[in-house]
Amino acid sequence: LQGPAHGLCPHTDGEGVGEPRFYLLSKESTETFGFCLHEELGCQGHVIRQIELGGVAQRRGLQDGDRLLQVNGHFVDHMDHLRVVQKIKASGNQVLLAVLDGDSYEAAKSLGRDLSQMLPDDIRPRLCHITRDKSGFGFSVSCPEGTKGTFQLSVLQDGPADRAGVPPGSWLLELNGDSVKSYSHTQLTKKLKQSGNKVTLLVASSAVEEFYRLRGLRVTAALADTSRLPFKVRELHLVKGPAGYGFLLKEDDCSSGGVGQFLWDVDVGLPAEQAGMKEGDRVLAVNGESIEGLDHEQTVHRIRAREDQVTLLVIDPAGDEFYHSVGCGGMVLL
DSSP states (O other): OOSOOOOOOOOBOTTSOBOOEEEEEEOOTTSOOSOEEEEETTEEEEEEEOOOTTSHHHHHTOOTTOEEEEETTEEOTTSOHHHHHHHHHHTTTEEEEEEEOHHHHHHHHHTTOOGGGGSOSOOOOEEEEEEOBTTBSSEEEEOOTTOSSOOEEEEOTTSHHHHTTOOTTOEEEEETTEEOTTOOHHHHHHHHHHTTTEEEEEEEOHHHHHHHHHTTOOOOGGGOBOTTSSOOOEEEEEEOBTTBSOOEEEEEEOTTSSEEEEEEOOOTTSHHHHTTOOTTOEEEEETTEEOTTOOHHHHHHHHTSSSSEEEEEEEOHHHHHHHHHTTOGGGGGO
16 A cells, blocks of 8 residues: 555544544555454444554554544444444455544533544545447546546536446546556546457545545555445355255456456256356355455355355456456446
């Protein structure tokens, strides 16, 4: 991760309530984020504890006793503890956390504050996949003269870009998975022409772009809102029948490089097929936890952890290839 990931200097209002702080934690697949999340008797909220000396969390600035308010832009203070832990685990190797120091949290609660109102509504950039029609992609790009990498988009109402979810006036960050930071206007125009009939943009509204810039955080595709994309992950809930689940798991090379766990030999009429499993699907998560970095044996162990049922998050080959091409990879389960 480039640049510091510290929040703004804490400011308190007249009632002693500080501002939430934001941290983008990025780790290797063999590392942990370097903290534990506790639920404590007589203590409200999800409490940050056991911060590892020299670990990712400590290096970024998380403090013992901080309360977790948001995970990847989702408010979690009201959620069941186990669900919040699963959200962090499902995030893979990168997670964006919003926290409030313990004293401010207690003060806000005693004042009856709505903590969700202390946080911005939407802090995620957006991935949009646009298919050209006879009039083009439905957006135009402006760039201050003599600058590189600063592109603002004007969006044609009801055109392809608008239908794909590109916010008017948003800033372009990536084109087909590549950063536009070093592009001139001419280079960008050339790249758009080379895209053919389809183009994928990572964009951020002015408010989202400012949010990251003020905090020295780098906006990445891994944190993007992917809900408007045509490629969807699927959640399969399987209850074991007398003949088992009715599928095999196979470790194989991913088309994008690396190794993945794939579903094969899906038996007709058995629970796997009835749940919508297709041969060639790749497994992203088991029972709400990402399997990124796990080998075949560890994944099988996770699937068998609950005796008679399992929930799998899967993606088909076309979707898998697409997400890797735009730099999302396993992070698509955000």
